[in-house]
Amino acid sequence: MKSLLQDPNxxxxIEVDAEAAGQRIDNFLFSRLKGVPKSHVYRILRTGQVRINGGRSKAQQRLxxxxVVRVPPVRVAVASEPERPAPWLRERLENRVLYEDEDILVVNKPPGMAVHGGSGLSxxxxEGLRAVREGARFLELVHRLDRDTSGCLLIAKRRSMLRQLHEQFRGDGVEKTYLALLSGVWTRQRQVVDAPLLKNVLQSGERMVKIAAEGKAAVTVFRRLELLSGATLVEARPVTGRTHQIRVHARSLGHPLAGDERYGDAGLNQAFRQRGLKRLFLHAATLGFTHPRSGREVRIEAPLESDLADFLMAVRL
Structure with missing residues (x-):
């Protein structure tokens, strides 16, 4: 049961600092009125109880x-002690940090772990990184990786960094390369797949993506690295960043990713499992971007996970 405490009358x-600048006023209030229902936040905005520099504001106004933001007294719900990640999870994440400075952090995301909680995941x-870094004022995902995908995941430690990195990801300032295993023998050396993608959400909540003319532009460059027994190791470089882009574009080549239960071939996946592959073979190997503060080029590499490396050894010709 949550108890309610009355704030001072x-x-x-609140003066807005550089870290909060650029935020919408509703998001600014959500972060400072923990436990207050969103409906109430929007009501105090709508009724003019929140003021910016003495004037009324709309929810979408940016700071x-x-x-100077005037916030009226509100009743704040105080939640019970939040659940904490198990010690093994904290240790696992701390040991997978690839790069860190005062502004950003890059972690080698473990396979099988979602980037954030939700849909039954605590x-x-x-959330694990926030528990590890209890003193950190700000930690937010800059981008996302699928649950079964391992590799480079970028985290912002300042809101100003998050905004600038988002701009790079929306443009062409970020270079990402993935190691992927195509089912079957792909005979081409290199191919650019330029096919728009349309995302659908099923009644179950599952996201499915397909190639469709009305979809969003999506481009992936595939380059063959090695021919294997019944499979082909490739480098996949997504020029755009659409949901499940590499997976759907690989299927369009006639060679879906090995171990892909959503877009792959069930019979081939079963054969791969029998040979030792227990998950999707997709690894975010490198991440390159311009550091927002220093302007220098940063390039991070994540070593291939041992389970994928062992499988490659097993299927080499």
Whole structure:
């Protein structure tokens, strides 16, 4: 049972710093009024109880450094002690940090672990990292990886960094390469797949993506690295960043990813399992971007997971 505490009767005046600049006022309030229902936050905005520099504001208004936000007294729900990740999860994540400075962190995401909690999951990578770094004021995902995908995952430690990195990801400032295993023998050396993708959410909540003319533009460059027994190791470089892009584009080549239960071939996947592959063979091997603060080029590499490396050894010709 949650208890309710009454805040002081006087409104609070909060000056917006550089880290909060650029946020919408509703998101700013959500982060500072923990436990207050969103419907109530929108009501105090709609009724003019929240003021920015003395004036009324709409939910979508963005804040600037130095703005003064008046927040009326509200009743804040105090939650019970939150569940904490198991010690093994904390240790596993801490040991997988590939790069870290005062602004950003890159972790080698474990396979089989979602990037965030939800849909029955108490913890994902981001919740685990927040538990490991209890003193961190801000930790947010810059991008996402599928649950079964391992490799480079970028986390922002400052809101200003998150905004600038998002801009890079939306443009062409980020270079990502993946190691992927195609089912069957792919005879080409290199191929660019330029096929728009349309995302659908099924009644079960599962996301399915297909190639469709009305979809969003999507481009992936595939380059053959090695021919194996019944499979082909490739480097996949997504020029755009659509959901399940590499997986759907690989299927369009007639060579779905090995171990892909959603877009792959069930018979081939069964054969791969019998040879030792227990999951999707997709690994975010490198991540390159411009550091928002220093302007220098950063390139991070994540070593191939041992289970995938062992499987490659087993299927080499």
């Amino acid at each position: 006087q409104p609070r005046l 600037s450094t130095g703005d 913890f994902g990578v981001i």
